[in-house]
Amino acid sequence: VEHDAVAIAERAIGVKAAGRPRSRLGWTSPSELAEYAFCPEAHYLRHEKGIDVDTAERRIGTQKHASWAAGMGASWAVRRFFIRLMWIFFIVGAAILGLTMLGGNL
Amino acid sequence: VNVPGRLVYTDNGRAKNIVSRKDGLGGKPDAVVKVGFWFWADWRPVEYKSMVRAGAPRPKDVIQIMAQGLLVEAEYGRYPKYGYLEYASGVHVVRLGGRSRRWIRKFLKHLRRGSHPQVKRGDRCDVCPLRTRCPVVA
Numbered sequence: 001v002e003h004d005a006v007a008i009a010e011r012a013i014g015v016k017a018a019g020r021p022r023s024r025l026g027w028t029s030p031s032e033l034a035e036y037a038f039c040p041e042a043h044y045l046r047h048e049k050g051i052d053v054d055t056a057e058r059r060i061g062t063q064k065h066a067s068w069a070a071g072m073g074a075s076w077a078v079r080r081f082f083i084r085l086m087w088i089f090f091i092v093g094a095a096i097l098g099l100t101m102l103g104g105n106l
Numbered sequence: 107v108n109v110p111g112r113l114v115y116t117d118n119g120r121a122k123n124i125v126s127r128k129d130g131l132g133g134k135p136d137a138v139v140k141v142g143f144w145f146w147a148d149w150r151p152v153e154y155k156s157m158v159r160a161g162a163p164r165p166k167d168v169i170q171i172m173a174q175g176l177l178v179e180a181e182y183g184r185y186p187k188y189g190y191l192e193y194a195s196g197v198h199v200v201r202l203g204g205r206s207r208r209w210i211r212k213f214l215k216h217l218r219r220g221s222h223p224q225v226k227r228g229d230r231c232d233v234c235p236l237r238t239r240c241p242v243v244a
Contacts (some may be wrong), residue, residue: 001198002199002201003198004201005172005200007164023217028130028131030170030177031133033131033173033214039234045236
């Protein structure tokens with residue numbers, strides 16, 4: 001059976017969102033995008049608050065997408081900030097180590 | 107794979123994450139099959155769903171496969187003309203193509219801006235397991 005993707009999607013999507021959703025859609029996967037498109041609130045509860053859909057209970061660190069940051073209720077902006085901070089530490093650390101080794105040889 | 111074409115990608119755990127920087131998308135389609143060759147080649151995403159679905163495919167799954175098309179485009183250079191949704195009850199062929207590509211890109215832009223159209227509410231909130239925690243329903 002052949003179906004037209006745009007026709008199905010347009011039939012389902014129709015009503016404008018009442019307000020700005022609480023969670024922001026940053027870098028995402030197709031499945032997360034589909035979930036967000038259908039209910040940003042469910043996406044917020046699952047991904048930002050770490051609440052499991054099956055039990056509607058808060059579970060930290062056991063979910064597929066839940067990380068320590070999600071467990072803390074951190075937003076993507078906070079997560080991105082920490083990831084960048086980690087990279088900066090790594091690069092600066094490597095540079096210091098490199099310079100120290102170079103200095104020792106000179 | 108119960109769909110026509112040659113299997114070129116499968117999410118077997120070791121499969122690489124396909125990334126589309128332009129669209130801010132990344133992920134692993136369940137499978138990608140190649141149909142046709144050379145100029146006529148079409149790389150089609152395949153998505154498996156364990157549920158039984160007799161009529162039309164779920165709109166959520168259709169949006170997912172449209173977005174997977176963007177990943178296929180990033181990896182193989184061409185947005186697919188078709189995609190496959192394989193439910194336990196059978197395979198649904200979903201027509202994608204240029205119109206679908208433009209639609210999903212526009213939709214993604216709307217979502218990121220926060221001015222996106224939302225799915226009609228209907229009965230889905232009544233059966234949502236998160237309703238006890240949802241400020242919208244409560």
